[in-house]
Structures are given as structure tokens and as C-alpha cells.
Amino acid sequence: xxxxxxxxxxxxxxxxxxxxxxxxxxxxxxxxxxxxxxxxxxxxxxxxxxxxxxxxxxxxxxxxxxxxxxxxxxxxxxxxxxxxxxxxxxxxxxxxxxxxxxxxxxxxxxxxxxxxxxxxxxxxxxxxxxxxxxxxxxxxxxxxxx
Numbered sequence: 123x124x125x126x127x128x129x130x131x132x133x134x135x136x137x138x139x140x141x142x143x144x145x146x147x148x149x150x151x152x153x154x155x156x157x158x159x160x161x162x163x164x165x166x167x168x169x170x171x172x173x174x175x176x177x178x179x180x181x182x183x184x185x186x187x188x189x190x191x192x193x194x195x196x197x198x199x200x201x202x203x204x205x206x207x208x209x210x211x212x213x214x215x216x217x218x219x220x221x222x223x224x225x226x227x228x229x230x231x232x233x234x235x236x237x238x239x240x241x242x243x244x245x246x247x248x249x250x251x252x253x254x255x256x257x258x259x260x261x262x263x264x265x266x267x268x
Contacts, residue, residue, distance in 0.1 A: 124266070126156070127262065127265075128150045130147075130150065131258060133259075134170075134252035134255040134258075136255045139252045141249065141251075144177075144240070148240055156267040156268065157237060157268065158235060158268060159234075159235045159266045160235055161235060161263055162230060163262075164261065165250065165261055167259055169221055169223075170224060170259055171250075171253065172230065173227055173248075174246050175246070176245045176246070189253070192223060193222035199216075200218070202218050220254035223253045224253055227251060235265070235267055
């Protein structure tokens with residue numbers, strides 16, 4: 123069995139934005155000789171997330187509204203009392219809401235590889251969620267198989 127690690131870089135925007143990263147993951151898999159196995163997709167940040175779902179414009183808007191209801195930006199959060207936290211850099215954002223949203227989602231997805239292709243269903247896409255931004259983000263892809 124082979125294990126191949128690749129990093130995907132993505133530039134995000136401020137606030138909640140959702141990126142379909144399926145083409146990048148397909149490219150990672152295609153760059154390997156793996157025909158059957160899986161790809162583990164891992165978000166390396168505490169205010170981002172991953173999901174397998176439909177990439178449909180109106181659903182994406184519904185997801186954003188849903189997440190904003192779960193953890194409203196303007197609620198009171200202890201994490202945002204920056205003056206009470208030690209060793210805080212001067213550019214630290216007030217982003218407790220982003221951390222809470224990320225906890226409600228996944229930071230990892232595992233997608234099967236079948237005959238050298240992602241084993242996704244008809245309407246499934248791999249979605250990357252920026253819940254804070256704007257930043258350069260990295261996603262680790264670990265392709266495993268034979």
C-alpha cells in the first residue's frame with residue numbers, strides 16, 4: 123500500500139465562504155498511481171471545515187444562514203475578550219463564532235477512490251468552509267491505496 127501526502131493552498135474571503143474543492147482533490151488523486159483506496163482530506167485550521175454535500179447556489183446560501191443562526195457574530199463570547207487572554211498577537215480577530223461553527227462541522231472527510239477516480243455520488247462535492255477569513259489556508263490530502 124502506498125501513502126502520498128499533498129497540500130492544497132486556498133485563498134479565502136472574509137466571513138463565511140464555501141469553496142468546491144472537488145477539482146483540486148481529483149487532481150491530487152490523478153497525480154498518483156492509486157487506483158483503489160481512499161483520500162483523506164484534512165483542514166489544518168480551527169475556523170474552517172469540510173463537508174461532502176451538494177454545490178448548489180441556493181443551498182449554499184441556506185447553509186450560510188443556518189451557520190449564522192448557530193453562532194451569531196454579535197453574540198457575547200468569552201473567547202472574544204482579547205484583553206483577558208495571554209500572548210495575543212495585535213492582529214488577533216474576535217472570532218469565537220467561527221470556532222463554534224467549525225465545531226459543528228467536520229475538519230476531515232474520507233472519500234473512496236475506485237478505479238482511479240473519486241467515488242462521489244451524482245450530486246456530491248467536497249466543500250471547504252471558511253468561517254472567519256480572509257486568509258491563505260492549507261488542506262492536507264493523504265491518498266492511500268494501491
